[in-house]
Amino acid sequence: MELGIALPTSGPLAGPANIARVAREAERLGYDSVWTYERLLRPTAPVAIAGGEPQPVPETYRIVYEPLETLSYVAAITERVKLGTSIIDALLHPAAVLAKRFATLDQLSGGRVVAGLGQGWMPQEFAAAGVPMSRIGPGMDEVVAAMRACWGPDPVAYDGKFTHIAESEINPKPVQAHLPVLLGAMTPGGVRRAARIADGLNPVALSRDALLELTKAFRAAVEEFGRDPASVTVVARANVPLTAEALGDDRPFLGGSPRQIADDLAGLEGTGVDHVLFSTSGRGQDGPDAGIEETIALYAELIGLTRR
Numbered sequence: 001m002e003l004g005i006a007l008p009t010s011g012p013l014a015g016p017a018n019i020a021r022v023a024r025e026a027e028r029l030g031y032d033s034v035w036t037y038e039r040l041l042r043p044t045a046p047v048a049i050a051g052g053e054p055q056p057v058p059e060t061y062r063i064v065y066e067p068l069e070t071l072s073y074v075a076a077i078t079e080r081v082k083l084g085t086s087i088i089d090a091l092l093h094p095a096a097v098l099a100k101r102f103a104t105l106d107q108l109s110g111g112r113v114v115a116g117l118g119q120g121w122m123p124q125e126f127a128a129a130g131v132p133m134s135r136i137g138p139g140m141d142e143v144v145a146a147m148r149a150c151w152g153p154d155p156v157a158y159d160g161k162f163t164h165i166a167e168s169e170i171n172p173k174p175v176q177a178h179l180p181v182l183l184g185a186m187t188p189g190g191v192r193r194a195a196r197i198a199d200g201l202n203p204v205a206l207s208r209d210a211l212l213e214l215t216k217a218f219r220a221a222v223e224e225f226g227r228d229p230a231s232v233t234v235v236a237r238a239n240v241p242l243t244a245e246a247l248g249d250d251r252p253f254l255g256g257s258p259r260q261i262a263d264d265l266a267g268l269e270g271t272g273v274d275h276v277l278f279s280t281s282g283r284g285q286d287g288p289d290a291g292i293e294e295t296i297a298l299y300a301e302l303i304g305l306t307r308r
Contacts, residue, residue: 001265003306004033004084004235004277005299007074008292009065016073018292019065023074025296026081029303033082033114034074035277036067038089040125047122068101075109083112086202086237086277087184089120091139092129095146095163096170103151103174111175116202116235117144118184135162137189144181144197151179182235186214195221200233205276208253208267211236215272235275242280242298254278258298262305278302 005026008018026034042061046054071083083105090098106113119136120126126133139162146163149156150170157167182202183194191214194201201218205211215234222229240255241247247256254264254276265276280295 001269001273001306002032002275003265003303004035004082004275005031006035006037006086006237006277006279007070009036009067009070010039010063011060013291013295014063014065019070019074020077021292022296023078023081025299027078029300030307031081031299031303032275033084033277034071034078035084035086035116035279036065036070037086038067038092039064040089040092040122041128043122043124047124050121068105071113072105072108075105075112079110081112082114083109084114084182084235084277085116086182086235087116087118089125090117090143090147091120091131091135092125093143095143095158096150096165098143099147099150100170100172102147102179103172106174106176106179107172109175113174113176114180114182114235115147116182116184117198118202119190140183140193141197144183147181180233182233184237188217191218192221194218195227195232196225199231200235200274202235202237205236205238205240205254208264211253211268211273212271219272233274234272235277236273237277237279239279242278242295242302244294244298258302258305261302265306 005022007022008014023034039061042057047057048054067085067088075083102113102115119140123133142160142162146158149158151174154169155167156165156170158165180199182200183198184202185191185194186203195218203214218234219229222232238254240252243257245257246260254261
C-alpha cells in the first residue's frame with residue numbers, strides 16, 4: 001500500500017520552511033506522495049457545513065497556501081514523490097486555465113502530478129469566484145472532459161454548456177501520457193461519477209466500514225461502466241491525529257500512535273484501498289519548530305513499522 005503525507009499548508013505549522021522540511025523528509029523516509037488542498041477563503045460568519053446548522057468555519061482555514069503554487073515549490077526541492085491535490089475545487093476555475101496549470105506542474109516535476117478534484121461546497125467561495133452553485137453535478141463532468149481535451153493533441157477544441165474553447169494550441173502538455181484525475185466524493189452520486197469519468201476516488205476515511213463501503217461501491221460501478229478495475233485507484237484521506245502515545249478504544253480509524261495506525265493499515269491490505277494519505281498538524285509544547293520535529297519523528301516511526 002502506498003502512503004502519503006499532507007504538507008503543512010494550513011494550521012499552526014503552515015509556512016514555507018515547514019512545507020519544504022516535510023516534503024524533503026517525506027521523500028527521504030520513503031513516503032510515496034505529498035499533498036495539498038484548496039480553501040479560497042474563511043468566512044467570518046457561521047457557515048452550514050455538510051447540511052448541518054451554521055457554525056464557525058474551522059480555525060485551520062485562516063491561512064491556506066495555494067495548492068499548485070505550493071507543489072511547484074516542492075517540485076523544485078524533491079525528485080521522486082508524487083505531487084497530489086486533495087482536493088482542488090475544480091468548479092471555481094476555468095477548465096483551460098486549471099488544465100494548463102496542472103500540465104505546467106507536471107512538466108516542472110518530471111511527470112509526478114496527481115490531479116485530485118472536487119466540486120466545492122461553500123457558497124461564499126462560489127460567490128467570490130463568480131460561479132453559480134447550479135454547476136455542481138453536470139459542471140463537474142464538463143470540467144474534467146475539457147481539462148482532458150486540453151491535455152490531448154493539438155488543436156484543442158471543446159464546446160460544452162459551461163466551457164467553450166475555440167480550436168487552439170494549448171501547451172505545454174503534461175509529461176504523463178495520461179495525467180491521473182481523482183475525484184473527492186462521499187455520496188453515491190459522486191462515487192458513481194468518479195467511476196464513470198475519473199482514474200480514482202479520493203474519499204475521507206471516516207471509519208473502516210464507511211471507507212470499505214465507498215471502495216466497494218466505486219469498484220463495482222467501474223465494472224458496471226465497462227471499465228477495467230485495475231485501471232483505477234482509491235486514495236483514502238485520513239484527517240486524524242497522529243500521536244506519540246496510544247489512544248483508547250474510541251480512537252478514530254487510522255488515528256492514534258504509529259503502532260495503532262500501522263495495524264489499521266495492515267487491515268486494509270486486499271480491500272481495494274491502494275493509497276492512504278495522512279493529514280495531521282503538529283502540536284508541540286514549545287512552538288511550531290517543536291511541533292514539526294515531533295510530527296516528522298512520528299511519520300518516521302509509522303513508515304518504519306509499515307515497510308518492514
